[in-house]
Amino acid sequence: MPTLLHHPLDPSSRLARLMFAEYGIPVDLEEIKPWLREPQLLELNPAATLPILLDTKIAPAVGCLAVVHAIEERFAPAAIDGLFPADIGLRSEMWRLIEWVIFKLNDEVTRYVLEEKIIKRDSRGATPEPAVLRVAKTNLHEHMLYFNWLFATRPWLAGDTMTLADFALAAHLSTLDYLGDIDWGNAGETRDWYSRIKSRPAFRTLLNDRVVAMPPHKGYADLDF
Amino acid sequence: MPTLLHHPLDPSSRLARLMFAEYGIPVDLEEIKPWLREPQLLELNPAATLPILLDTKIAPAVGCLAVVHAIEERFAPAAIDGLFPADIGLRSEMWRLIEWVIFKLNDEVTRYVLEEKIIKRDSRGATPEPAVLRVAKTNLHEHMLYFNWLFATRPWLAGDTMTLADFALAAHLSTLDYLGDIDWGNAGETRDWYSRIKSRPAFRTLLNDRVVAMPPHKGYADLDF
Numbered sequence: 001m002p003t004l005l006h007h008p009l010d011p012s013s014r015l016a017r018l019m020f021a022e023y024g025i026p027v028d029l030e031e032i033k034p035w036l037r038e039p040q041l042l043e044l045n046p047a048a049t050l051p052i053l054l055d056t057k058i059a060p061a062v063g064c065l066a067v068v069h070a071i072e073e074r075f076a077p078a079a080i081d082g083l084f085p086a087d088i089g090l091r092s093e094m095w096r097l098i099e100w101v102i103f104k105l106n107d108e109v110t111r112y113v114l115e116e117k118i119i120k121r122d123s124r125g126a127t128p129e130p131a132v133l134r135v136a137k138t139n140l141h142e143h144m145l146y147f148n149w150l151f152a153t154r155p156w157l158a159g160d161t162m163t164l165a166d167f168a169l170a171a172h173l174s175t176l177d178y179l180g181d182i183d184w185g186n187a188g189e190t191r192d193w194y195s196r197i198k199s200r201p202a203f204r205t206l207l208n209d210r211v212v213a214m215p216p217h218k219g220y221a222d223l224d225f
Numbered sequence: 226m227p228t229l230l231h232h233p234l235d236p237s238s239r240l241a242r243l244m245f246a247e248y249g250i251p252v253d254l255e256e257i258k259p260w261l262r263e264p265q266l267l268e269l270n271p272a273a274t275l276p277i278l279l280d281t282k283i284a285p286a287v288g289c290l291a292v293v294h295a296i297e298e299r300f301a302p303a304a305i306d307g308l309f310p311a312d313i314g315l316r317s318e319m320w321r322l323i324e325w326v327i328f329k330l331n332d333e334v335t336r337y338v339l340e341e342k343i344i345k346r347d348s349r350g351a352t353p354e355p356a357v358l359r360v361a362k363t364n365l366h367e368h369m370l371y372f373n374w375l376f377a378t379r380p381w382l383a384g385d386t387m388t389l390a391d392f393a394l395a396a397h398l399s400t401l402d403y404l405g406d407i408d409w410g411n412a413g414e415t416r417d418w419y420s421r422i423k424s425r426p427a428f429r430t431l432l433n434d435r436v437v438a439m440p441p442h443k444g445y446a447d448l449d450f
Contacts (some may be wrong), residue, residue: 044373045321047329059314065290066320072301073313088298089284095291096270103328146271 001009002075003028004067005041008209009118009178010034011110012102013051014171015164019071019083022167025163035119041150064102068164069104083164094158097165101172105143110172112136117179118214140181144190151189162197170197174206180217199223227300228253229292229310230266230394233434235259235405236335237327238276239396242309244296246427256267260344289327295388306373308389319383322390326367326397330368335397337361342404365406366382369415387422395422396449405442409450426447 004020004027006013034048044052045062053061053070053188061070076082077209085091113136118130147169150157156166176182179213184191197203207221219225229245229252231238237268257266259273269277270287278286278295286295296332301307310316338361341353372394375382382390401407409416422428432446446450 043318046246047325049324059317062321063324065324066317069320070313070317073316088295091298092284092291093285095294096287098290099274099290100272218350 001026001028003030003054005030005032005054006050007031007033008211009049009114009175011106011168011171011175012049012067014174014206015064015168016051016053016067017205018167018171018202019068019164021205022083022200023071023075023077023080025071025075030183033122034194036122046078048164072164073097081161083162083167085158085161085163087161090159090161090163094163094165098168099155101165101168105169105172108139109136109143113179113181115174121214138183140176147190147193148188151193156193165170166197170182170194170203173205174198174220178211178216178220184219195223195225198225200214226251226253228255228279230255230257230269230279231275232256232258233436234400235275236331236393236396236400237274237292239399239431240289240393240419241276241292241296242430243392244293244428245300246430247308247392247425248300248302248305250300258347261347264348279361294423297389304326306386308387308392310383310386310388312386315384315386315388319388319390322382323393326390326393330394330397333364335400337423338401338404338406343436346439362406365401367392370414372415372418372435373413376418388432391418391422395419395428399423399428399445403434403436403441403445418449420450423450436444 002025004013004016006017006029007035008014008031017027017029032038032050034041034050035190037048044060047063049063051064051067055061055074058074061067072082072084085094112132116132116136120126120128144195147157156162157169173182173190184194187194198207210216227250229238229241231242231254233239233256242252242254257263257275262273266273269285274288274291276292278292279297280286283299286292296306297309307312310319336358337392340360343359345351345353372382379385381387381421382394398407398415402409409419412419423432435441
């Protein structure tokens with residue numbers, strides 16, 4: 001069985017777990033805190049990022065791009081449509097939006113929230129910086145307006161079919177939702193989309209996540225949120 | 226013929242141009258400055274990033290990930306080994322290092338240098354901030370130590386074969402070299418690797434680049450630098 005080194009609130013780890021669950025592939029999860037930069041992690045990945053996929057027969061796949069390609073190539077069942085669509089125009093749109101989520105949304109929102117609310121818990125005396133969280137919130141609002149605009153014209157993030165881009169966005173939004181940073185009352189079309197993707201069997205694994213001494217925000221695990 | 230919207234010093238645009246040149250595919254280059262956020266760019270890409278690949282028959286490919294996948298899938302000649310290697314372990318290592326370059330090296334070095342030296346030229350009264358450039362220089366030194374360590378044990382960035390990861394790193398280092406930010410005298414094994422990749426016919430297009438009122442640093446276009 002493959003092993004995934006992950007953290008429950010790391011969005012790229014969540015993306016990998018969603019792929020495994022969607023494809024019905026069992027995986028051993030081993031939780032680590034990448035920000036502690038422990039030697040065993042740095043040896044596998046000097047960039048100290050997650051996820052890392054270990055497979056006895058093959059060299060490790062390290063980082064978001066390596067892991068999503070490895071799962072798609074090694075574990076997508078031949079009998080079903082994979083998360084990388086066959087249509088080349090749709091595939092380009094999927095990569096555009098994956099880049100939007102894993103670079104831009106991460107750079108402007110998710111990494112600030114994780115730094116302030118999760119990573120700082122392991123630094124003695126460090127407390128979340130309200131000014132940083134306010135900037136992240138303002139940026140998130142702009143992103144949500146863009147996603148609402150997209151979802152007003154298409155059922156899934158990249159078009160007519162669910163793709164890996166939907167899982168990438170769901171991974172980030174579910175992390176932010178765990179921490180109570182999403183205002184679903186004003187989330188418009190994105191709320192409808194999230195409700196649909198949250199109801200998928202693949203999502204259950206994420207909804208059971210619990211971080212020590214940091215329970216999820218109210219409604220996180222409810223399908224009717 | 227496909228059209229590439231690019232900027233000569235944008236590393237992701239350089240990566241796309243290297244791929245086209247390596248595969249021997251002619252492409253129309255249309256230069257834009259993404260930081261001016263002109264309506265014609267924002268309509269194609271609200272993230273205002275480059276490159277953008279336009280093809281009359283297919284929807285545009287927008288951003289680094291969409292464009293490299295589109296070029297590989299649509300334009301790699303069947304007769305030659307492409308830049309995405311067949312071996313799955315090597316392919317994972319390629320994606321790990323592409324992510325290193327386009328996320329980490331960009332985030333810690335390249336984007337600061339471009340912001341201070343290029344983008345600020347278009348803001349009246351803005352001048353490069355020496356403290357920011359010093360941080361970028363210190364960070365670049367750390368990255369070069371890591372690349373030297375890798376190149377001490379393997380001929381190409383991801384292993385025994387040249388892959389897209391080599392082009393990604395060459396795209397970033399050649400932008401930094403144009404601006405005079407690489408100390409080749411202390412670049413160790415990375416200098417030998419750069420000398421080899423710079424000598425490839427595909428690299429010629431980049432060596433002829435000239436940005437208005439900003440000539441390249443001495444040695445930029447010399448194969449014996």
